[in-house]
Amino acid sequence: MTLLLRFALPLALLTTACSGSDSTSTPQTASTPATPVVTTPVTAMSLEERGAKIYKRCRACHTLDQDGRNKVGPNLWGIYGAKAGEKEGYAYSKAMLASNIVWDQETMDAYLKKPAEYVKGTKMSFIGLKKQEDRDAVQAYMLAETTP
């Protein structure tokens, strides 16, 4: 829910900004042609689509689907709300097993930013996603794909 809110909020702000500028703008005349406003639609869908692209960096090691197999890393179905290190049949690092993390938007963000720093001793050899927008996008995709 918080995740959805966080993505919905910028949309609401954008919408407000657009309608607000309408009311204050001077009427257009033939001598002052309207500047074409080129906007890329920012929708939950496009965030997910961006996330799908970023997820390609995870795909070699993870599956997202229900009953998907464990690869180098564990299957991630149902990961949101789950405790770290609980996917059956997967051999986690001691660090992950001892981490006491519950995966939500915040903990996932921290782990994906710098896995080795957030869980010292993790065996996930992935450098991390530096950009907040990349982490938000991949989380939007993961949430959609891993939640019943």
Ligand code: HEC
């Ligand atoms: C090179 C392989 C590899 C890549 C790439 C990789 N991971 Fe992992 N991931 C792992 C391994 C291995 C673990 C188990 C870590 C441990 O036990 O310390 C793991 C663990 C995780 C966990 C914890 C799962 C649990 O059950 O607690 C999450 C969440 C996760 N990865 C998400 C991602 C995401 C999202 C990406 C892409 C942005 C990614 N990983 C990229 C190998 C990888």
